[in-house]
Amino acid sequence: MFRSLLAVRQSGQQQRSMLRTSVRMIRTFKQEEQPRLRINSAAPNFTAPSTQGQLNLHEYLGDSWGVFFSHPADFTPVCTTELGAFAKLKPEFEKRNVKLIGLSAEEADKHQTWIKDIEEISSLDKFSFPIIGDSSREVAFLYDMVDEEGFKNLNKGIVATIRSVYVIDPAKKVRLIITYPASVGRNSSEVLRVIDALQKGDSKGVVTPINWQPGEDVIIPPTVSDADAKTKFGEFKTVKPYLRYTKA
Known part of the structure; x- marks a missing residue:
């Protein structure tokens, strides 16, 4: 009888221990x-x-x-x-x-x-x-x-x-x-278009305008002077001093 009660008590202790362990394992996201x-x-x-x-x-x-x-x-x-x-x-x-x-x-x-x-x-x-x-x-x-x-x-x-x-x-x-x-x-096509734009920008040092697609003109960043743009890109079209298009 004593052994049976001890076994029940030990089983209960094990279950409580497992429960405490389980609770500790629950992730608290802060x-x-x-x-x-x-x-x-x-x-x-x-x-x-x-x-x-x-x-x-x-x-x-x-x-x-x-x-x-x-x-x-x-x-x-x-x-x-x-x-x-x-x-x-x-x-x-x-x-x-x-x-x-x-x-x-x-x-x-x-x-x-x-x-x-x-x-x-x-x-x-x-x-x-x-x-x-x-x-x-x-x-x-x-x-x-x-x-x-x-x-x-x-x-x-x-x-x-x-x-x-x-x-x-x-x-x-x-x-x-x-x-x-x-x-x-x-x-998914837009994600592909963004990849094309990012890779074009990285490789050519340019940025892309609204709705840009491969093969279309790109924009020369304002940080590049006209003289440097001429050397780097050749011909370009100036719409505004800060907006210049070129082929890439």
């Missing part, structure tokens, strides 16, 4: 500890499970550009169409030395089933870039992916605003940040 990403911030590195195994962001990107975009959950309608659209454009991104990385705030194993739906809906032969599993929301926190209300729910349920896009250059700098509301689908 706004004052959250990184603030800005244009030209270093892209935070992380290692996380993905549909292609453990993925270290910086190692995966290597000397490539990266487009890193996130989703609040698997089997969500808008996100399903977006992943399919990016997958179809993957060859175009590869021509520009860009790697794609998705993220969804659920387990990586679950993503594998979701991928079958993406392939079916978007008529893909094979979905071929990794989707990170972020069920803990640690990466969502690290990259500041949620709005004010979403932050309050970061530990529970679907957080509808884990819908961000980051363009990362080979130096691991963040060059573009766009966060979309839950109701608005992304424009």
Whole structure:
């Protein structure tokens, strides 16, 4: 009888100990500890499970550009169409030395089933870039992916605003940040256009005007004098002293 009572008491103690351990393991996200990403911030590195195994962001990107975009959950309608659209454009991104990385705030194993739906809906032969599993929301926190209300729910349920896009250059700098509301689908062609504009600017020392497309005229930065512009670009058209167009 004594042994039975002791066993029950020990079992109860073990359960309470496990409960205390479990409580200690619950992540408390604090706004004052959250990184603030800005244009030209270093892209935070992380290692996380993905549909292609453990993925270290910086190692995966290597000397490539990266487009890193996130989703609040698997089997969500808008996100399903977006992943399919990016997958179809993957060859175009590869021509520009860009790697794609998705993220969804659920387990990586679950993503594998979701991928079958993406392939079916978007008529893909094979979905071929990794989707990170972020069920803990640690990466969502690290990259500041949620709005004010979403932050309050970061530990529970679907957080509808884990819908961000980051363009990362080979130096691991963040060059573009766009966060979309839950109701608005992304424009994959616009992300590709931004890559073209950034790469053109980096290689030629120019900036691009509104709605610029490859092959169109670019703008000479105001910091470049007319004499230097003539030497560097040859002919250019002056609309205003601060607005000069040239071929690139």
